[in-house]
Amino acid sequence: MPRARSGETRERIQAAALDLFSEQGVQQTSLRAIAERLGLTKPALYYHFPSREELVRSLVQPLIEDIEELIARDEAAGSTDPRALLGGYFDASCRHRRVTALVARELATLSYLDLGARVMDWRRRLIALLAGPEPDLTAQCRAVTAIGGLSDCLVFFGDADPSELRPAVLAAALSALGIEDAEDAEGAADAEGRRAAEEPEGPEKREAGKPEAAGGA
Amino acid sequence: MPRARSGETRERIQAAALDLFSEQGVQQTSLRAIAERLGLTKPALYYHFPSREELVRSLVQPLIEDIEELIARDEAAGSTDPRALLGGYFDASCRHRRVTALVARELATLSYLDLGARVMDWRRRLIALLAGPEPDLTAQCRAVTAIGGLSDCLVFFGDADPSELRPAVLAAALSALGIEDAEDAEGAADAEGRRAAEEPEGPEKREAGKPEAAGGA
DNA sequence: GTCTATAGTAAGATAGAC
DNA sequence: GTCTATCTTACTATAGAC
Structure with missing residues (x-):
């Protein structure tokens, strides 16, 4: 074009x-x-835009690429640090915050983008990474809750400052996984003032896939 | 005919x-x-049905009434047992399982039923019940994660046996809240085989689970 | 590169026969 | 209670003027 x-x-x-x-x-x-x-x-x-569908796709595509790259990199790494993976997932979702909220609310509507299958695929792979290869039902529920809760918080607290939200959300998600989190929301909020810009629709690749721990150590 | x-x-x-x-x-x-x-x-x-909208409403209404009654009762009780509240929420969602999945996937689409505002209202009230009157951001995230994760699991494991799913989901949700759960998914699965059927049922307060085995994922 | 006008399609809804 | 036939409306998409 x-x-x-x-x-x-x-x-x-x-x-x-x-x-x-x-x-x-x-x-x-x-x-x-x-x-x-x-x-x-x-x-x-x-x-x-050649069609309405392409307009929608152009909005969602950057989020899709970010998330898929994140998962692929973690899969390739061989071992998974849950805190780093969930932190990266939060950051990626946060970079496309409004689109994330949109997708969360309209999975069915956006089915023509393969989004339903895609999101399901993400979840399956994230569960495998977070809960191991053949987890029992409880472990799977913990993983689903951690990932889903992360998105839910991002949507629910749509106006919150990401750098404040990040440690709070991660604490809840890691708790759901059954992992004790060294961080405390108040205590570590500024320890790693990581921001995730509000709406850079520009194609900005993330490459901090594995910062040692997402904020604590 | x-x-x-x-x-x-x-x-x-x-x-x-x-x-x-x-x-x-x-x-x-x-x-x-x-x-x-x-x-x-x-x-x-x-x-x-006088209109398409009324057809949709007739499907969603029973879920709405169940959830609102559940929340109202807990609010009226004065004190909240998180396990009982989350259990009741699971049971109510489970009784209307397919509708719950529908609503989760199509919040935006169903906005003409006041559903967006309604679900937001539920969340706010559930957060107040689960995290106290003036919770910090972390406590709020824990509550959102617990509630959201519960729904997510019900949708994601749409084919799972509710009596198996129940203890697994509750373990994850309580963990997210930062509450240690005595139950274990495997150990309590069949001992827990009670209803959560599709059919209407007088809402009942759930009592504490079995202090059985321990050991989350 | 942007707009006016319009073709083509599909949905929700109603009137009246049976 | 269900059907045939019809109407109104609204949207996507295209063709062609400026």
Whole structure:
């Protein structure tokens, strides 16, 4: 797709779409509504995105790539540090915070992106990493609770400062796994003031896959 | 073609709708599809339900009432036993298992039922009950993780036997809260074989579990 | 590169016969 | 209680003007 001079409109469309999707839901938001908010018309949208589906995909794709890379790297590493893995998962979700919330609320709606199967696949692989190869049901529930709780907190406390949220969420998730966490929310909050920017939709690859422990040591 | 007895067709419509909603999502399922599966036509559906929205509402309403009653009762009790509250929440969700999964996957889609606000309200009240009146962020995250993890497990292990799932899920949720759980998944699985069936049942307070084996994952 | 106009499609809903 | 037929509406998508 030639993006002659101004890919500016394209990004404005993505921003407006994400706003409206977050407010009203994906299916409930028509292309007309997006166009109107920008003072454009529907065909103008189709100039920048070949279809509605591609517009949605362009929003979700960066999150997908981030998460898949995170999991793949941990799988390749051979051994898993739960704290590091959950921390990385939090950071990745946080970098795409609004999209994460969207996906959490609309799994069914976004099924045409393979998202249902994809998220299920992530969970299975994360469970394997966190609970071992053939875990009993309790261990599996602990892993599901840790991962799901992490996302839930990110969505529920959508306005909280990520650097405050991070240690609190990790403490809960590690607890769910049955791992004693050395950190305390208050005590370690600033120990590793890791921020995860609010909305850098730009393709920014993460490469701090294995910082020794996510915040404590 | 036997004349349908009063209420029979209505229930067949609800069953078919729930099937299709679970398979394809709510928005993706048209009234035409529901009618076709039953060998009926759209107008026949409109005889039993005044609108599509009312059909959906009739499916979700029982879950809503169960959960709201559960929370209200615990609030009225004055003091909260986390194990009993989470157990009751599991049982209620389990009685409406498929609807619970639907709601979890389609919060945004079902917003016209006030569901978004409603679920948020439930969470706030459950957090207050589980984490106390003015909890710090970590305590709140623990509560969110416990509740969210509970639902996630019910959805993720959608085919698991509820009586097996119950102790496993509760162990994870209580762990997330930072509460040591005396029960063990294997040890208490069959001793715990009580209802959590699909059918309505007078909500009851759950008492503490069996102080049996120990040892989480 | 952006817009106007419109084709094509599908859904929710109603009227009236049987 | 269920059907045939029909209506209204709303959206995606395309063709072509500026």
